[in-house]
Amino acid sequence: MEEATPMTMAHFQITPLHPSLGAEIAGVDLSAPIDEPTRHALTRALADHLALVFRGQSLTPVQYLAAASIFGPPMEQHYSQHNMPDFPMIGLIWHRNGQQPAEQWHTDHTNRERPPAATILYGVEIPSAGGGTSVASMRAAYVALPESERRRLESLTTFNGLDGHADTRPEDRDKYGKPVEHPMVRTHPVHGSKAVYFHISKATHIDGMTPEASKAYMRDLLDRMIRPEIVYQHVWRKGDVLVIDDRATMHRAHGDYDRSQSRVLWRIIVEGDRPRLA
Numbered sequence: 001m002e003e004a005t006p007m008t009m010a011h012f013q014i015t016p017l018h019p020s021l022g023a024e025i026a027g028v029d030l031s032a033p034i035d036e037p038t039r040h041a042l043t044r045a046l047a048d049h050l051a052l053v054f055r056g057q058s059l060t061p062v063q064y065l066a067a068a069s070i071f072g073p074p075m076e077q078h079y080s081q082h083n084m085p086d087f088p089m090i091g092l093i094w095h096r097n098g099q100q101p102a103e104q105w106h107t108d109h110t111n112r113e114r115p116p117a118a119t120i121l122y123g124v125e126i127p128s129a130g131g132g133t134s135v136a137s138m139r140a141a142y143v144a145l146p147e148s149e150r151r152r153l154e155s156l157t158t159f160n161g162l163d164g165h166a167d168t169r170p171e172d173r174d175k176y177g178k179p180v181e182h183p184m185v186r187t188h189p190v191h192g193s194k195a196v197y198f199h200i201s202k203a204t205h206i207d208g209m210t211p212e213a214s215k216a217y218m219r220d221l222l223d224r225m226i227r228p229e230i231v232y233q234h235v236w237r238k239g240d241v242l243v244i245d246d247r248a249t250m251h252r253a254h255g256d257y258d259r260s261q262s263r264v265l266w267r268i269i270v271e272g273d274r275p276r277l278a
């Protein structure tokens with residue numbers, strides 16, 4: 001006998017993709033309106049799994065913006081030169097307009113007081129091999145650090161700006177380049193767990209440390225924290241939507257693809273809370 005399902009229940013399937021983070025969501029068409037129980041369940045799934053993959057989507061810019069809003073209000077990006085014409089909340093990731101793949105581990109837009117809760121990528125043109133996106137759990141990274149270092153990191157803050165980002169326009173630097181302070185460990189507002197939080201090239205320095213010592217410490221942290229056990233590598237297929245929880249992960253692009261082929265991702269970032277350590 002088939003079990004009766006209340007109409008208000010969100011029904012989709014969650015299949016973990018890696019022991020540490022990442023899950024595929026089946027049974028959700030992101031081009032259709034999403035009801036409140038489904039929105040709530042997907043928000044929870046993102047907090048639990050930190051990276052969600054929706055396969056086989058077919059979206060117009062308007063539909064994509066509506067789908068992204070499940071996870072928060074879309075916010076402006078500081079690479080306005082790469083905005084989609086007519087849809088400035090969608091950024092185009094496309095090497096043929098002069099962009100370099102962001103191959104360094106980072107979390108997005110830490111130069112904002114309320115940095116994104118999530119970065120959402122939609123695979124529009126995918127090379128035949130390579131060009132993946134890796135996501136590392138900074139929740140797992142935090143847990144794996146020695147107790148003394150966790151306590152130390154919890155006492156530290158970074159100051160963030162756009163100083164090292166020559167690929168940003170002066171008007172974007174004026175709007176979004178003022179120093180913003182963030183804790184190096186933040187508590188996830190939905191999940192309640194702690195995660196290591198910094199962006200090595202947006203952080204000008206750690207409070208009380210020189211820029212040089214700050215960079216050296218962040219580089220050392222990345223070298224020690226990022227291990228295969230905490231990394232999900234997404235292999236793109238056309239039509240994939242990848243949602244990355246920026247509050248408890250870092251990510252990077254892989255430039256290991258044939259540059260005569262096209263790789264086009266549409267990026268939306270959605271606003272989150274001001275990072276805080278509970």
Ligand SMILES: [Fe+2]
Nearest residue numbers: 102107108251
């Ligand atoms: Fe990024």
